[in-house]
Amino acid sequence: MDVRVGNGFDVHRFGPGDHVTLCGVRIPFGRGLQGHSDADVGLHVLCDAIYGALAEGDIGRHFPPSEAEWKDTDSAVFLRHAVGLAAERGYRVNAFDCTLICEEPKIGPHADAMRERVAEISGVAVDRISVKATTTERLGFAGRAEGIAALATATLIA
Ligand SMILES: Nc1ccn([C@@H]2O[C@H](COP(=O)(O)O)[C@@H](O)[C@H]2O)c(=O)n1
Ligand SMILES: C[C@@]1(CO)OP(=O)(O)OP(=O)(O)OC[C@H]1O
Numbered sequence: 240m241d242v243r244v245g246n247g248f249d250v251h252r253f254g255p256g257d258h259v260t261l262c263g264v265r266i267p268f269g270r271g272l273q274g275h276s277d278a279d280v281g282l283h284v285l286c287d288a289i290y291g292a293l294a295e296g297d298i299g300r301h302f303p304p305s306e307a308e309w310k311d312t313d314s315a316v317f318l319r320h321a322v323g324l325a326a327e328r329g330y331r332v333n334a335f336d337c338t339l340i341c342e343e344p345k346i347g348p349h350a351d352a353m354r355e356r357v358a359e360i361s362g363v364a365v366d367r368i369s370v371k372a373t374t375t376e377r378l379g380f381a382g383r384a385e386g387i388a389a390l391a392t393a394t395l396i397a
Contacts, residue, residue: 241397243330245291247284249298252386259387261339261346262353262370263315263360268344272387275304279314280389281353281370285335285361286314288393289321293328315360322361330395332361336369340381340388346372 256271262281272278286298295301302309302317322332335357339346346353350370358365375382 241330242333243292243395243397245288245293245393245395247287247291247391247393248389249280249283249287250380250386250388251278251280253384259344260314261349261387262337263356264349264352266344266349276302276309276312276317277314280387281337281339281391282314282318282357282360284337284389284391285357285393286317286321288335288391289325289332289395292393292395293325293330295324318357318360322363325395329397331397332363332367333394333396334367334369335361335363335391335393337371337389337391339370339372340375340390341372341386342374342377342382342384346370 251272251274253270254273258265259268259272260277260279283298290297353370354365354368357368380386381388
């Protein structure tokens, strides 16, 4: 069996708004996340974990932020692309593990909805998808609630 592992890391800052979209789930919130796309930092790290496992660069290489075409794009488009590229190379996603790093919003109440949405988008079974969260104990930019960071690992098998 051919097994590959990739990781992803990303940060988006808070700005004006009334919701954030994380792992494909819209969460009402007093601010929004800024980005060229919908700024779904959770889906972005899943994409980067797949691209990393495939040695296919990163999300910005496939969807350059300089291209108007990707403005406000639903990040589900990016994840479908990454999963499709893996399939073209003969791999399927065996498991995802994602950690969202923020003081707020609280992720726990939404984690299962996020796992189900990632399953819908990616075709990966929900019991192979993990979404976790942590604060940084009020330290650093995440601790000051200036934005949300995320990291992920993906394992691919051929
Ligand atoms: N945005 C967040 C952050 C944390 N959680 C949950 O709280 C637990 C404790 O967080 P610590 O940073 O104090 O370790 C964490 O394990 C998560 O279950 C959350 O839901 N949303
Ligand atoms: C997703 C893309 C799409 O242009 O833009 P952003 O939403 O700004 O996200 P980021 O992770 O900063 O950069 C990657 C880009 O590919």
